Amino acid sequence: MDGGDGPEVVVVVVHGDVEVIVGPVAGRQPDLDLVDRLARLQLAGRRLGRSIRLRHPTPELCQLIELVG
Numbered sequence: 001m002d003g004g005d006g007p008e009v010v011v012v013v014v015h016g017d018v019e020v021i022v023g024p025v026a027g028r029q030p031d032l033d034l035v036d037r038l039a040r041l042q043l044a045g046r047r048l049g050r051s052i053r054l055r056h057p058t059p060e061l062c063q064l065i066e067l068v069g
Contacts, residue, residue, distance in 0.1 A: 007055070007056040008024045008056060009025040009056050010024050011023060011025060011052060011053075011054060013045055013052060014051045025054075029060075030061040035064055
């Protein structure tokens with residue numbers, strides 16, 4: 001928990017049934033820079049046969065990701 005209103009947003013790398021926590025998205029307001037960094041991480045993961053997931057994303061982050069595709 002982040003001590004705020006809910007659980008902290010966490011980036012997770014997934015490969016099959018294995019999930020590895022990369023780290024928290026601590027103290028970041030959702031913005032285009034964050035979405036860009038997450039997209040680059042997703043592309044790098046795909047090149048290695050992995051995928052990236054977010055645990056506990058905020059509604060604002062989800063909306064921004066949906067908006068930019």
